[in-house]
Amino acid sequence: MSDPTRDSSGATASPQATSQYVYAVIPAADAASWAGAEGIDGGVRVVEEGDLAALVSALPPDKTPGRREDLEAHRRVLGRAIERGTTIPMRFGMVMDSDELVRERLLQKHGPELSEMLRDLDGKVQMTVRAFYAEDALLGAVMSANREIARRAAALQGLPEVQTREERIAVGEAVAKAVDERRARDEAALLDRLRPYADDVRVDPAGGDRVALNAQLLVQRERRPELDEAIRDMGAMLKGYVALRYIGPLPPYSFTALSLEPNENED
Amino acid sequence: MAISTPSSGPSGGALTEVLELILDRGVVIDVFVRVSLVGIEILTIDARVVVASVDTYLRYAEAVGRINLDNKKAGVPELMEGRKTEKAIENATDKLGELFGGIFGQPAKDAVQVEPGKEER
Numbered sequence: 001m002s003d004p005t006r007d008s009s010g011a012t013a014s015p016q017a018t019s020q021y022v023y024a025v026i027p028a029a030d031a032a033s034w035a036g037a038e039g040i041d042g043g044v045r046v047v048e049e050g051d052l053a054a055l056v057s058a059l060p061p062d063k064t065p066g067r068r069e070d071l072e073a074h075r076r077v078l079g080r081a082i083e084r085g086t087t088i089p090m091r092f093g094m095v096m097d098s099d100e101l102v103r104e105r106l107l108q109k110h111g112p113e114l115s116e117m118l119r120d121l122d123g124k125v126q127m128t129v130r131a132f133y134a135e136d137a138l139l140g141a142v143m144s145a146n147r148e149i150a151r152r153a154a155a156l157q158g159l160p161e162v163q164t165r166e167e168r169i170a171v172g173e174a175v176a177k178a179v180d181e182r183r184a185r186d187e188a189a190l191l192d193r194l195r196p197y198a199d200d201v202r203v204d205p206a207g208g209d210r211v212a213l214n215a216q217l218l219v220q221r222e223r224r225p226e227l228d229e230a231i232r233d234m235g236a237m238l239k240g241y242v243a244l245r246y247i248g249p250l251p252p253y254s255f256t257a258l259s260l261e262p263n264e265n266e267d
Numbered sequence: 268m269a270i271s272t273p274s275s276g277p278s279g280g281a282l283t284e285v286l287e288l289i290l291d292r293g294v295v296i297d298v299f300v301r302v303s304l305v306g307i308e309i310l311t312i313d314a315r316v317v318v319a320s321v322d323t324y325l326r327y328a329e330a331v332g333r334i335n336l337d338n339k340k341a342g343v344p345e346l347m348e349g350r351k352t353e354k355a356i357e358n359a360t361d362k363l364g365e366l367f368g369g370i371f372g373q374p375a376k377d378a379v380q381v382e383p384g385k386e387e388r
Contacts, residue, residue, distance in 0.1 A: 019301075025294070066303030072282060075289060079279065091295035093302035106296065114294075127277060128285070204287070216288075228276050247280035253292035260296045 020047070020056040020102055021065065022094040023077045024251065025114050028053040030085040037080055040065055040073040047099050049107035052114055055081060056102060065093055082251040086122050088114060089251035110260050117256060124199060125249035127219050127227065131190055131212035131242040138186075138212070141241070142178045149174050186212045186242070193234060197227040202254045212242050216254035224249070286311065 021040050031053040037044040039057030047054045055077060059065070065074075074092050081087040096102050107114070143150045152171050156164050183206070190213045195201060198217040206214055219227055228246075235244045290307065 022299075064301055064303040066306040068282070068306060071286070071289060071307070075282060075285060078289075089293040091291070091293040091300070092289045093300045094295060095301040096299050105299070110296075117294075126288075128280065128288075231277075245280075245284070246277040247284060248277045250280075250285065250288065251293075253285075253288035256294050257292040258294050260294060261298065 017061075017098060018058040019061050019063075019095050019097050020099060021059040022090050022096055022102060022106065023055040023057070023074060024081050024090055025088040025107070025118070026053050026055060026081060026084075027051060027086060027118055033084050037077055038073065039077055040070050044077055047102045047107070049103045050111060052107045052111060052118075054102050054107060056096075056099070059095060061097075065095070078251045082125055082249055086118055086124075087251040088117055088121065088256050089253050113258075113260070121218075121252050121255065123221050124218050124252060125221060125224070126252045126254060127217045127224075127246065127248035128250065129190075129194060129213065129215045129217060129231065130245040130247075131186075131238075132245065133210045133212055133242050134240055135210075137241050138179055138182060138210075139175070142175065142182050145182075146174075146178050149178060183212060190234075190242075191215060193230065194227075197223055197230060200255060204254075218252055218255050221249075 023039070023044070028048050028051050031046040031048055034044060034046050034055065040059060041063065042058045044055055044057050047056055057077075071092060078087065078089050081089075096105065143153070149171065152167070153175070156168055156171065161168065187203070187206075191201065191203065194215060194217060198219050200218040202216040204214040204216060206212070217227070231244055231246050235246075238244070290311075
């Protein structure tokens, strides 16, 4: 079967029936609870196949998702899905040309993998924990612990930048190294405190100077209260040094990062 | 939007805070991806601004001078609650010591204060 699926270059649409935007795969047993949710361009529907169901909504064939509203809608639908039950989130932008294609190319062809994933994820949600340093807190801590660097930095104060350029760079380099080490230790220490509450942890790149930790936790729903409390306690204890950002419950995006047909073109 | 230590459980998060997860994680079949990048690029830039970073060696050196001299300067308003004075940093460092059982060694209390004599400018 060779349905003319489009690639990401966005070839122009041929006049045909609407496409289907795919949000998530859920157990077919949960399908009944879906009605009336607004998707990207219309109401969310369920396409079932055996034990699996896909959450979809109709999309005009010539529409290419990518506006802020589209992302918001994607997130809204997935947020609702994880509230209701076990959810495998699709990456943003999965569009298939018909319900038949959703059944055949997603739910049938990848049924075993998806079913196994649903079993593994049963009763679990993703929680994001980020730790941001208070302004200059990391630097302050590093300077407190490294008197020699602090002394050299102090000696530079008030001197013309041009004359001291080399020493400034050298001091800056020493600071940067100490900062990196400190950040790595802080990250490890924070993770050690969080791991006991999670079934699995993914650490994402910090993504900024101020970020001490950017972690994704896979957490059993019934353990959430314990984690909530631990985060509260840590936040209170670390106030003034790092602020914690705690986001969720999210569908397990980070634990389903999977390209089902990585190099395939069309068959 | 201020980011504060959670006191009453988690939040849903701003779109920019979950953008990377939505765009880069989850299950995908590449051949069925249809995405317009124009809108997304703008959002991605927004997301990066959330954790804006500037970290050349020279900027570190500059910042070292700043915390010694301009303790009272207002903090980056949208990222962090509260003001970061030298004292706050010391206190927090102590708290970190408590929390992590002194793995990090004891900070020297006076080390942040550097040569008060040079503070004019």
